[in-house]
Amino acid sequence: MTNSNSNIQLDKHGRLKHFLTIEGLDRNLLLDILNYAExxxxxxxxxxKKVPLLRGKTIAxxxxxxxxxxxxxxxxxxxxxxxxxxxxxxxxxxxKKGESLLDTLRTLEAMHCDMFVVRHADSGAAHFxxxxxxxxxxxxxxxxxxxAHPTQAMLDMxxxxxxxxxxxxxxxxxxxxxxxxxxxxSEIHALSILGANEIRVIGPxxxxxxxxxxxxxxVYHDLEKGLQDVDVVVMLRLQHERMCSALLPGESEYFNLYxxxxxxxxxxxxxxxxxxxxxxxxxxxxxxxxxxxxxSVILQQVSHGIAVRMAVMAMAMGNLSxxxxxxxxxxxx
Amino acid sequence: MNQSPHDxxxxxxxxxxxxxxxxxxxxxxxxxxxxxxxxxxxxxxxLGIEEPLGRLNIAFYRDDFSHIGLHPRVMPSNLPxxxxxxxxxxxxxxxxxxxxxxxxxxxIFDYGRPSRIxxxxxxxxxxxxxxxxxxxxxxxxxxxxxxxxxxxxxxxLALEIKTAE
Amino acid sequence: xxxxxxxxxxxxxxxxLDKVAxxxxxNGSIAAIGKAPSGFKPDHTIDAKNRxxxxxxxxxxxxxxxxxxxxxxxxxxxTFAAASAGITSICCPPDTSPVIDTSAVAELIHQRAxxxxxxxxxCLGALTSRLESKTxxxxxxxxxxxxxxxxxxYAGIRDAAVLRRALEYAATCGLxxxxxxxxxxLRNEGVVHEGMMSVRLGLPGIPETAETVAVSxxxxxxxQTGTKxxxxxxxxxxxxxxxxxxxxxxxxVTADVGITHLYLTEIDLAGFNSLCHxxxxxxxxxxxxxxxKALATGTLDAICSDHQPxxxxxxxxxxxxxxxxxxxxxxxxxxxxxxxxxxxLDTQTVFAALTVNPARIxxxxxxxxxxxxxxxVSIIDPELVWxxxxxxxxxxxxxxxxLGWEMTGKVTHxxxxxxxxxxxxxxx
Numbered sequence: 001m002t003n004s005n006s007n008i009q010l011d012k013h014g015r016l017k018h019f020l021t022i023e024g025l026d027r028n029l030l031l032d033i034l035n036y037a038e039x040x041x042x043x044x045x046x047x048x049k050k051v052p053l054l055r056g057k058t059i060a061x062x063x064x065x066x067x068x069x070x071x072x073x074x075x076x077x078x079x080x081x082x083x084x085x086x087x088x089x090x091x092x093x094x095x096k097k098g099e100s101l102l103d104t105l106r107t108l109e110a111m112h113c114d115m116f117v118v119r120h121a122d123s124g125a126a127h128f129x130x131x132x133x134x135x136x137x138x139x140x141x142x143x144x145x146x147x148a149h150p151t152q153a154m155l156d157m158x159x160x161x162x163x164x165x166x167x168x169x170x171x172x173x174x175x176x177x178x179x180x181x182x183x184x185x186s187e188i189h190a191l192s193i194l195g196a197n198e199i200r201v202i203g204p205x206x207x208x209x210x211x212x213x214x215x216x217x218x219v220y221h222d223l224e225k226g227l228q229d230v231d232v233v234v235m236l237r238l239q240h241e242r243m244c245s246a247l248l249p250g251e252s253e254y255f256n257l258y259x260x261x262x263x264x265x266x267x268x269x270x271x272x273x274x275x276x277x278x279x280x281x282x283x284x285x286x287x288x289x290x291x292x293x294x295x296s297v298i299l300q301q302v303s304h305g306i307a308v309r310m311a312v313m314a315m316a317m318g319n320l321s322x323x324x325x326x327x328x329x330x331x332x333x
Numbered sequence: 334m335n336q337s338p339h340d341x342x343x344x345x346x347x348x349x350x351x352x353x354x355x356x357x358x359x360x361x362x363x364x365x366x367x368x369x370x371x372x373x374x375x376x377x378x379x380l381g382i383e384e385p386l387g388r389l390n391i392a393f394y395r396d397d398f399s400h401i402g403l404h405p406r407v408m409p410s411n412l413p414x415x416x417x418x419x420x421x422x423x424x425x426x427x428x429x430x431x432x433x434x435x436x437x438x439x440x441i442f443d444y445g446r447p448s449r450i451x452x453x454x455x456x457x458x459x460x461x462x463x464x465x466x467x468x469x470x471x472x473x474x475x476x477x478x479x480x481x482x483x484x485x486x487x488x489x490l491a492l493e494i495k496t497a498e
Numbered sequence: 499x500x501x502x503x504x505x506x507x508x509x510x511x512x513x514x515l516d517k518v519a520x521x522x523x524x525n526g527s528i529a530a531i532g533k534a535p536s537g538f539k540p541d542h543t544i545d546a547k548n549r550x551x552x553x554x555x556x557x558x559x560x561x562x563x564x565x566x567x568x569x570x571x572x573x574x575x576x577t578f579a580a581a582s583a584g585i586t587s588i589c590c591p592p593d594t595s596p597v598i599d600t601s602a603v604a605e606l607i608h609q610r611a612x613x614x615x616x617x618x619x620x621c622l623g624a625l626t627s628r629l630e631s632k633t634x635x636x637x638x639x640x641x642x643x644x645x646x647x648x649x650x651x652y653a654g655i656r657d658a659a660v661l662r663r664a665l666e667y668a669a670t671c672g673l674x675x676x677x678x679x680x681x682x683x684l685r686n687e688g689v690v691h692e693g694m695m696s697v698r699l700g701l702p703g704i705p706e707t708a709e710t711v712a713v714s715x716x717x718x719x720x721x722q723t724g725t726k727x728x729x730x731x732x733x734x735x736x737x738x739x740x741x742x743x744x745x746x747x748x749x750x751v752t753a754d755v756g757i758t759h760l761y762l763t764e765i766d767l768a769g770f771n772s773l774c775h776x777x778x779x780x781x782x783x784x785x786x787x788x789x790x791k792a793l794a795t796g797t798l799d800a801i802c803s804d805h806q807p808x809x810x811x812x813x814x815x816x817x818x819x820x821x822x823x824x825x826x827x828x829x830x831x832x833x834x835x836x837x838x839x840x841x842x843l844d845t846q847t848v849f850a851a852l853t854v855n856p857a858r859i860x861x862x863x864x865x866x867x868x869x870x871x872x873x874x875v876s877i878i879d880p881e882l883v884w885x886x887x888x889x890x891x892x893x894x895x896x897x898x899x900x901l902g903w904e905m906t907g908k909v910t911h912x913x914x915x916x917x918x919x920x921x922x923x924x925x926x
Contacts (some may be wrong), residue, residue: 100814120816123770124701124816127769128815145701146701146702147701185697185700209696209703210692211693212695214694214697215697215699238722
């Protein structure tokens with residue numbers, strides 16, 4: 001079943017061609033992403049904050065859902081690879097006129113872009129684009145509906161590895177609105193493939209889908225029980241709409257049950273790290289003391305995002321050639 | 334045809350002597366991964382350079398990215414000093430086409446503006462594709478296009494010449 | 499005109515027939531089976547050696563897209579496709595544009611079908627005006643115009659009182675109510691079954707309870723009103739339990755299943771396959787297995803195609819934005835035959851579910867080969883292998899989730915009122 005996902009992402013040699021979802025990728029490929037990201041993370045501190053890898057290539061950011069944070073990090077990542085960047089905020093105006101996603105795609109292809117970074121409100125949108133795009137164009141998923149946000153998951157894995165090293169002994173808890181979260185789904189896949197010891201999801205029944213256990217996670221509805229002895233806590237953002245659709249009564253009750261405070265965090269391991277994909281709702285899912293405290297690595301996540309996105313873009317773009325690689329000797333001069 | 338570690342030691346000493354004659358008081362040294370670093374570590378010691386050795390990985394500056402993509406194994410570059418206005422000894426194991434050196438020069442200049450770069454290579458072999466030559470080298474070799482020379486290491490260092498089918 | 503079909507294996511579950519015999523047709527009706535009527539000289543002979551000869555199939559739901567959506571398909575194109583697939587009677591749901599809530603629309607459709615003259619089309623009239631679930635339609639007028647039942651299409655009926663009154667009024671007019679059961683609230687914005695795949699794909703799910711709650715509600719109202727109700731496209735094992743119980747109780751209910759749900763499950767959604775975006779959603783393999791069993795036990799009475807032809811654009815979008823529905827006219831027979839070939843179900847059960855049972859539910863004189871009945875006959879080569887491809891599908895809709903499947907069994911001849919309306923031509 002996972003074959004149809006990974007087939008579309010990988011070329012015939014099993015190398016990354018599109019980056020749509022973590023599901024179906026193997027451990028070595030994920031480690032490659034982390035390792036490349038490591039190499040790219042120094043670029044921002046140099047005099048010339050660029051490497052010439054993608055010079056002459058054009059990357060189009062297609063954001064069908066508004067986003068400042070993700071869009072700017074993708075832009076920065078592309079620019080640090082020396083690529084030219086087109087940022088297109090395709091809001092409802094185009095779709096209101098009745099232009100289908102396919103039509104939008106064809107128009108953009110006529111501009112000879114080499115790569116599309118896509119963010120869309122519908123699950124499966126990135127897959128759809130990858131399946132319909134001209135050959136030789138790479139698609140990176142910047143978040144599709146509730147389905148996947150693979151670059152966010154990888155930058156969180158990068159952050160975890162920086163602080164914890166090996167994934168094998170780790171207990172990771174993801175807290176909040178799992179049902180609607182693409183970040184949660186991608187992180188569960190990533191942690192699972194990288195071999196984390198235990199993955200927990202914590203939240204009210206209305207926000208945790210019944211069948212989430214099929215992904216290999218343990219479900220908790222009690223925050224304190226769920227945080228017992230964890231090494232990493234990932235807090236998810238609670239969106240206001242949830243209160244309006246009879247999923248939750250209100251923000252203060254949510255905070256009382258699932259808000260992360262210093263006291264609640266004390267049952268976790270003493271060296272626990274706290275993460276959040278952002279933007280944070282202070283006083284709803286997390287209180288300021290924790291968000292700004294010494295165990296929070298939230299700000300680092302942002303800078304890691306650029307390096308990880310550089311890695312993914314460089315890998316996908318570099319694999320577009322059809323030539324067979326004989327073992328390219330690193331020392332061939 | 335293989336070279337013994339003993340020969341390589343002789344060449345390294347010779348290179349160190351030649352370098353001492355042409356460098357200033359306080360040069361920096363940068364080795365190019367992976368073989369260049371093994372050579373650079375020894376020269377770094379022989380020349381008694383105080384500042385740590387810089388390690389350059391030119392993977393992101395290669396000119397063949399469009400053809401073969403990213404190289405599978407990448408260790409990050411690490412230059413633990415500022416290159417601004419400094420004299421740099423750039424070290425590689427084998428100088429062949431010259432493309433690696435071009436990539437290395439491009440990368441170093443993205444860190445800053447050195448005052449001078451001196452190139453040294455253990456082996457300078459035939460087959461140059463760019464107008465680049467070493468200021469100091471250990472041994473010059475004339476090889477056919479299908480012959481490749483490879484340095485193995487880090488201990489012991491040994492050279493092997495292979496013929497591709 | 500006189501036609502004889504010779505040496506065929508006659509399968510007619512209505513008369514419990516399964517034997518090799520000749521079939522005699524005269525003046526558009528079945529004249530005899532086995533022995534020729536005295537003085538019978540055929541004008542036309544069809545050799546059906548090694549073939550199955552059965553009543554033309556009766557399909558309780560196939561959307562023809564006319565009037566209103568002719569860019570997807572037309573009555574002409576789809577009745578032709580039906581004929582090529584051995585289907586001679588089709589019930590057409592009311593959600594055309596305009597809706598079949600006036601006799602004029604019903605008459606229009608009947609006219610067009612007669613003109614095309616490939617299959618018989620029976621309309622299901624709308625249960626409520628414009629399918630808005632507020633006011634009743636003139637059901638008597640619709641019946642007079644030829645409607646064989648009434649239905650609310652996919653439109654839910656939030657107000658139970660409206661459903662109750664609609665059931666009572668339909669009973670007054672002597673019309674069977676074809677009910678698609680889905681609680682609107684529980685359905686929410688779901689597009690796939692709420693289960694393992696909806697979690698994996700991040701697609702909003704439709705829980706099983708959306709169907710079972712609606713079925714339960716309907717059954718209790720049927721208990722109260724005594725209306726004849728036919729449940730359309732059951733998808734879950736739990737609903738089957740409720741229906742079986744109701745039948746045991748003696749409630750006047752029947753039920754059908756779409757051919758797609760006898761084969762595919764939520765797993766087939768992998769990769770966001772929009773050809774598998776259907777209503778009701780594809781559920782688990784346990785549900786599928788129970789649906790198959792239910793045909794054997796009689797909890798389910800009929801198999802229908804639930805044919806919904808679409809234009810390319812309808813499926814060319816991210817999953818949640820695609821239109822639901824699969825094109826299945828072409829594969830209904832072959833896939834049903836497969837169930838017999840795999841020994842999942844026996845011949846009589848499968849053919850009954852495609853002929854006599856749906857004919858009874860529609861209240862039409864079809865689906866059987868009794869003497870004097872209209873000669874709607876299909877001749878099938880059960881060994882003929884063909885591949886379901888866009889080029890080989892006859893329907894205007896190429897949105898078939900079975901594309902690429904190898905099918906065994908194909909119709910070679912279809913007769914409508916004794917006239918040959920389809921003959922398979924081998925393109926070699």
